[in-house]
Amino acid sequence: MLKIGVTNQKGGVGKTTLVFHLSYLFSRSNKKTTVIDMDPQGNLTSCFTEDLPEKSNIKLIFEGNLPEPIPINKNLSIIGADITLSKYEAEAKLANFFKLRNLLEQLNGDVILIDTPPSLGLFTSNVLIAVNHILVPADISKFSLSGLSDLLDSIENIKESTKSKIDVIGILFAFTNIRMNYSKAIRKEAESKYKDLLFDTVIPESVKVKEAISKKQPVFDLYPKHKTSIAYKEFFNELERRLYGKR
Numbered sequence: 001m002l003k004i005g006v007t008n009q010k011g012g013v014g015k016t017t018l019v020f021h022l023s024y025l026f027s028r029s030n031k032k033t034t035v036i037d038m039d040p041q042g043n044l045t046s047c048f049t050e051d052l053p054e055k056s057n058i059k060l061i062f063e064g065n066l067p068e069p070i071p072i073n074k075n076l077s078i079i080g081a082d083i084t085l086s087k088y089e090a091e092a093k094l095a096n097f098f099k100l101r102n103l104l105e106q107l108n109g110d111v112i113l114i115d116t117p118p119s120l121g122l123f124t125s126n127v128l129i130a131v132n133h134i135l136v137p138a139d140i141s142k143f144s145l146s147g148l149s150d151l152l153d154s155i156e157n158i159k160e161s162t163k164s165k166i167d168v169i170g171i172l173f174a175f176t177n178i179r180m181n182y183s184k185a186i187r188k189e190a191e192s193k194y195k196d197l198l199f200d201t202v203i204p205e206s207v208k209v210k211e212a213i214s215k216k217q218p219v220f221d222l223y224p225k226h227k228t229s230i231a232y233k234e235f236f237n238e239l240e241r242r243l244y245g246k247r
């Protein structure tokens with residue numbers, strides 16, 4: 001089973017939007033996919049549903065219970081979050097860091113995709129401890145090499161202290177106005193430092209993405225020929241090659 005955490009401690013870099021689109025790409029490529037929202041803001045949950053049943057709320061893991069995934073379609077289900085999760089953020093006792101890992105051991109299927117909040121606190125730590133792959137979306141206009149190296153350091157620390165095998169699959173510019181000269185300069189800087197990690201594909205910035213999310217649809221369903229739709233699919237091919245060594 002692939003367990004993929006999508007994380008970056010910065011907000012507004014496209015984490016949630018990326019998890020939403022990836023959930024459709026994986027489930028349509030015949031992978032039984034479960035999406036987990038680990039952010040008390042519940043933005044990912046809202047992309048799928050406006051009312052989250054109590055029994056499918058991820059906060060249950062901190063109450064000693066197992067949440068039940070809500071089926072979205074044949075291959076896709078979701079465990080959601082809402083603001084009531086936030087009260088557990090302060091309960092950072094050791095056992096609470098392993099709750100998500102325990103849950104994932106109970107789930108079956110092919111792919112688990114997890115969205116994280118914009119911080120390196122208890123919830124993101126739970127994700128880093130539970131997954132075997134980390135995908136890092138970045139916004140080129142807010143890109144910071146120091147922020148990225150903090151994140152990579154946290155991953156290394158967790159790897160050492162929990163003896164887990166987390167692999168950083170790569171960094172994706174998920175929200176990119178690539179025509180700006182400034183963007184090109186940043187891309188060059190990022191390439192010089194993280195060449196092997198950067199995905200070749202970038203997701204362009206477009207209002208079509210926002211529009212699709214507001215309609216609870218992936219952009220490739222609403223505008224199949226749009227440049228962002230093509231980019232998401234190209235990115236998925238690249239991701240599959242890295243994950244499965246395909247083609």
Ligand SMILES: Nc1ncnc2c1ncn2[C@@H]1O[C@H](COP(=O)(O)OP(=O)(O)O)[C@@H](O)[C@H]1O
Pocket residue numbers: 010011012013014015016017018043118174175176203204205206207209210213228
């Ligand atoms: N490629 C894109 N083009 C335009 N808007 C985007 C794109 N990706 C994400 N957004 C929008 O940017 C905002 C932040 O994205 P989001 O995925 O919520 O980031 P994060 O989860 O990192 O905070 C959202 O309003 C989302 O709709």
Ligand SMILES: [Mg+2]
Pocket residue numbers: 015016017039043044115116
């Ligand atoms: Mg988010």
